[in-house]
Amino acid sequence: MGADADLKRLHPLEVKVLRSYGAEDRLTVARMQEELGFNEGQCNQALSWLSAKEYVQEEERRSRVYYELTDLGRDFARNGIPERRILHHVSEHGPTPMAELGAAVGLEKKDVGSAFGAMSKAGAVRMDDQKRVEVQEPDQADWVETVEALIARAAQNGSISHGELSEADARLIGGMSKKRGAQGVPFKVVEREDVTYRLTDAGLTAARSAAEAGLTGEEVGALTPAMLRDGSWRRVSFREYNIDTPPARVSIGRRNPYAEYVDWVKDKLVGLGFEEFDGPLVETEFWNSDALFMPQFHAARDIHDVYKVKEPTHAGEMAQPYLDQVAATHEDGWKTGSRGWRYGFDRDFTRRLILRSQGTVLSAKTLPEAKIPGKYFGIVRCFRPDDVDATHLSDFYQTEGIVLGEEVNLRTLLGFLRIFAEEVAGADEVKYVPGYFPFTEPSVEVHIKHPVLGWFELGGSGIFRPEVTEPLGVSVPVLAWGLGIDRMALMQLGLGDLRELFSNDLEKVRLRRRS
Amino acid sequence: MPKIEMYRSALDAYIGERYEREELEEKLVTAKAEVDEWEDEEGILKIELNDTNRPDLWSAAGLGRQLRVRRTGERPSYNFFSAPGKLADAGERRIVVDESVREIRPYVVGFAVSGKAIDEATLKDVIQSQEKLCWNYGQKREAVAMGIYRSELMRYPVRYRGADPDEASFVPLQMEEELSLRRILSEHPKGLEFGHIVADKPRMPLLTDDRGDVLSFPPIINSARIGAVEVGDSELFVEMTGGNLEILLLACSVVACDMADSGFTVHPVSVEYPFDTPYGRTVVTPFYFQEPIRVSPEGAGKLLGVEMEPDEVVRRIEQVGSYARMDGDEIEVQPAEYRNDFLHPVDVYEDVMIGRGMDSFEPAVPHDFTVGRLTAEEELARRVKLIMVGLGYQEMVFSYLGSRRDYIGRMRPEPVDRQEPIDPPSRGIVQIANPMSENYELVRNSILPHLLGAETVSANAAYPHRMFEVGKTACVDRSLNYGTRTDDTLGFLVADAEASFNTLRDHIAVLLYYLNLDHTLAANDDERFIRGRRADVLVGDRTVGLLGEVHPQVLVNWGIEVPCVAAELRLTALPV
Incomplete structure (x- = not known):
């Protein structure tokens, strides 16, 4: 298992080194380059990884002199050395004036001068009587080919080791090299440490394991489109990845978990046959409270309980005949069988614009057009003048709905509450207690048992008072209910503060998830 | 929703039995109440009341009464109530109302108590129901403001009139110097809090005794002398003022029943108006003004989804404290003296539900088919x-x-x-x-x-x-x-x-x-x-x-x- 895991951490370059050498071998960059076909960078990388794993250890460290090409040297490698360029030009175009030669072969005047000087001294070229350079005996410049060979060798291998040169070549290259800041010469002298490594016992063990596992180091890193096209994938094996590396953090496009939860509840309710309703954020006192038979002097209608709109202050006309019927119901009960609240209904106050303070507004507004039987719901933003803290917000969602039909009574109401408790809250244990809402009679609260938090109130419900339904043209009983889904959302998200549901903090929102 | 505090021992005494927490919580359900904080070291319990139409439950006496009636099945009887056409003899205890309050704060009701020295628990309970009644039910003193006085310091009849705010003055509670009504509005904490109710009136309400000694400046503050009630006082006068007589009469009945339950003898007071009121020019309070409501047993059965014999419906209504009797096919319900929350028969049906207990209703699976849909x-x-x-x-x-x-x-x-x-x-x-x-x-x-x-x-x-x-x-x-x-x-x-x-x-x-x-x-x-x-x-x-x-x-x-x-x-x- 351990060995297997270690094997998976081996890069093919490492495998190849381990499998290519034995205990007696001494590993150097140069040797690996030659024998394994690695480039210098790959050699260094493999040795560094193997050292870190203690599969190889340093045997010897020696300083050596190398010659590397300078910019000028690379130019020579590409375009020829000056001697070759001059010989070539003069043989092609005949005798050429010294002054024109530099431009013709792309060299600076001093480089043309020194090349001409050396070749003329050897008798390969000469100056004619019109000061033009002409070929004399090209073979006399015997060093030209040697220099070309050295430059080509350096270009190919990146450098030439001093130790590999004959005495004559060493003297020759020495004349064309400088140490630091080499300018005007094709070679610079570099001193480098040559390190020799040998495989350790652990390395030899790893090599055996690799051999047993059939690893050759020839494994391929990536499957490429070309491999798919030419079928070469069939002949290779792929490097096995270390699947234990920790994943990187990814930030994705994503729903907000609170909104997602709200949608989930909506889908549940649609599944139970409820039709969604919605409405404006700015409401009137008429729909917010009057239509719900809350007397205009009711304690919950105080300036401290409802936000009022500064401008405009009042809506136009309220829909008829509902306004007259609601007003009459407040005053003397109208035809509902109620004695009413017995006060003068204020028809100016009823048009006052406010911010919706309870979702039940939309239940009331739905009544005049509701189907019978009918089931409706909404999850809507409501506003209350509260000091904002962990359990109070200025604006928050309320989940409300109604059921209209001849079959509505206290027992079907309890039936719906049980369905909500089971389907929406996932509760097994349900308890019903008498409640109080100004617009329902009877009123019932449903409590459910949470495995950790114990009993808590899931929602309130009741049967709308006839003083609510009849003035809005509904003669069948109407069940009204509300669910406190924010509390369940907090539990789902492992949060303890309502403000967190509306968090501005992107990092927190990105990390948040349902439990 | 009001939260009230009480000595647990006082509640136990009113119930007539000591309940442990779990049992009490179960019983409180029938009063739509729940324990907010359980008994502390001083023996004080905090309870939250959910029904804003039942101010009679907002005291240890009232809550205890509800639970006692349910426990024993016996309703208390109060002998100090007058009713339309049946006024009790108030003797010298009169309040004379002056025409000048008609446009500013027309109504006053009251009663006197005697017979025991008020103890700390009762005083706490009375002061608390004063606050809760006036704040939650009395629309923050707009509709109900209440005062309690040491009646041995005053001489009947009490006079209720509109006074010139700059001329009338007295020493209010929590202060030592005499202030004019106008200065009380701008300098006394209660004046600052409630002054807006009367601030724009040319004359302001004032209660004095027959000698002219000030009882209070309603709805703001009592006098520091007659209006300073302490533990040990045994002769008390209680009054309430406001603009809606029904609301005042109910508040008056609630407090009178509470004090009667705590052991006081309640004495009626006769209020004499120079103008017509819905109950005549002389109203003796506490006054039973509630009208009977007629409900049908079938209506209760239909709303609650159960079949009940009419006599069961009658029994359930009485279990929650009201009086009910069959009258032909219908039931006539007389609300208890301290209640006025039956606007519609459905309110009575809810009492039937509470009387029967929630456990007696089996949840029923709904059958109507509807199509669910998003907007x-x-x-x-x-x-x-x-x-x-x-x-x-x-x-x-x-x-x-x-x-x-x-x-x-x-x-x-x-x-x-x-x-x-x-x-x-x-x-x-x-x-x-x-x-x-x-x-x-x-x-x-x-x-x-x-x-x-x-x-x-x-x-x-x-x-x-x-x-x-x-x-x-x-x-x-x-x-x-x-x-x-x-x-x-x-x-x-x-x-x-x-x-x-x-x-x-x-x-x-x-x-x-x-x-x-x-x-x-x-x-x-x-x-x-x-x-x-x-x-x-x-x-x-x-x-x-x-x-x-x-x-x-x-x-x-x-x-x-x-x-x-x-x-x-x-x-x-x-x-x-």
Whole structure:
């Protein structure tokens, strides 16, 4: 298992080194380059990884002199050395004036001068009587080919080791090299440490394991489109990845978990046959409270309980005949069988614009057009003048709905509450207690048992008072209910503060998830 | 919803039995009450009452009575009530009302008690029901203000009149010098709290005894002498003033029954009006004014979904404290003296439910078939959200309220501290007339300030930031009946060193492509964005949104150090 895991951490370059050498071998960059076909960078990388794993250890460290090409040297490698360029030009175009030669072969005047000087001294070229350079005996410049060979060798291998040169070549290259800041010469002298490594016992063990596992180091890193096209994938094996590396953090496009939860509840309710309703954020006192038979002097209608709109202050006309019927119901009960609240209904106050303070507004507004039987719901933003803290917000969602039909009574109401408790809250244990809402009679609260938090109130419900339904043209009983889904959302998200549901903090929102 | 405190021992005494916590909580359900905090070291219990139409439950005596009646099945009988045509003899105990209060605070009711020295628990309970009654039921003293007095210091008849606020004066409770009524309004804490109820009246209510000694300045404050009741006092006078006689009579009955239950003898008081009241010119209080209500046993059965014999319905009603009797096919219900919450037969049916107990109702499976459905707006919102998520955006959920600073100041391309203030409605923003805090004073007309607000606090999150919200925005629109309009709106923002107009242009194009809409862009001059890098989005001739690179000064106003591009689309305006 351990060995297997270690094997998976081996890069093919490492495998190849381990499998290519034995205990007696001494590993150097140069040797690996030659024998394994690695480039210098790959050699260094493999040795560094193997050292870190203690599969190889340093045997010897020696300083050596190398010659590397300078910019000028690379130019020579590409375009020829000056001697070759001059010989070539003069043989092609005949005798050429010294002054024109530099431009013709792309060299600076001093480089043309020194090349001409050396070749003329050897008798390969000469100056004619019109000061033009002409070929004399090209073979006399015997060093030209040697220099070309050295430059080509350096270009190919990146450098030439001093130790590999004959005495004559060493003297020759020495004349064309400088140490630091080499300018005007094709070679610079570099001193480098040559390190020799040998495989350790652990390395030899790893090599055996690799051999047993059939690893050759020839494994391929990536499957490429070309491999798919030419079928070469069939002949290779792929490097096995270390699947234990920790994943990187990814930030994705994503729903907000609170909104997602709200949608989930909506889908549940649609599944139970409820039709969604919605409405404006700015409401009137008429729909917010009057239509719900809350007397205009009711304690919950105080300036401290409802936000009022500064401008405009009042809506136009309220829909008829509902306004007259609601007003009459407040005053003397109208035809509902109620004695009413017995006060003068204020028809100016009823048009006052406010911010919706309870979702039940939309239940009331739905009544005049509701189907019978009918089931409706909404999850809507409501506003209350509260000091904002962990359990109070200025604006928050309320989940409300109604059921209209001849079959509505206290027992079907309890039936719906049980369905909500089971389907929406996932509760097994349900308890019903008498409640109080100004617009329902009877009123019932449903409590459910949470495995950790114990009993808590899931929602309130009741049967709308006839003083609510009849003035809005509904003669069948109407069940009204509300669910406190924010509390369940907090539990789902492992949060303890309502403000967190509306968090501005992107990092927190990105990390948040349902439990 | 009122919360009340009481000595647990006092509650036990009123119930006539000591319940342990769990049992008490179970019993409290029938009074729509719950334990808020269990007994502390001093033996005090806190209870929350949910029914705002049952002020009789807001004291240890009243709550204890409800539980006692249910436990023993016996209703208390009170012999001190008058009723229409049946006035008790009040003797010398009279309140004479002057014509001058008619337009300012016309009604007063009262009674006297004697027979025992008031103890701490009772005094605490009485003072508390005074507060709760006057605050929750009496509309913060507007409809009910109550005073308690040491009656041995006063001489009947009590006189109730409108006094000149600058001439009448007395030493109020909690003060040592004599103040005029007007000074009490501006200097006494209660004057500052409740003065608005009478401040605009030319004359102000004043209660004095026959000698002219002040009892109180209702609804503000008692006198420091006659109106200072202490533990040990045994002769007390109680009065209440207000503008609605029914409300006052009920409050008076509630407090009288409570004091009778605590062991006092209650003595009626006769109130003599110079003007007509719904109950005549002489009203002897406590007064039983409630009318009987007729209900049908079938109605109860239908609403509650059970079959009951009529005599069961009668029994259930009586278990909760009222008087009921069969009268033909109907039941006539007389509410208990301390209750007046039967507006409609359904209120009685609820008592039947409570009398029977919730456990007696088996939940029934509903059978009506209905089709469930989301609104078209919600369906569109979900399509949009899915595309935004596909584009790599994180959905956010923001508040719908904000401050002037965020919605107006920070959104303008000039430093916030160097701006001339702008009136929010003039910008079409819905403003709250009675805000709790300047942080929640405006309804948002754009999601952009919230997106920038989120960016402001999110510099620690790995970039790029892509955020969106689909939600409501509102604005002033005087062409509509409501004078305002609510829209479904999509707002989105990219914050990134590389953020550019083109990114959002591309995103809007792909979003509208999948919504099957052709659109064009037209340069606009929205100063929140950089000139030449801002545009309106049009579908046909209709402007449905905008986009742009947020102006650097706006970013500076928000304290944002990363370029932002933002866009907004009014989904309500899309012809889909």
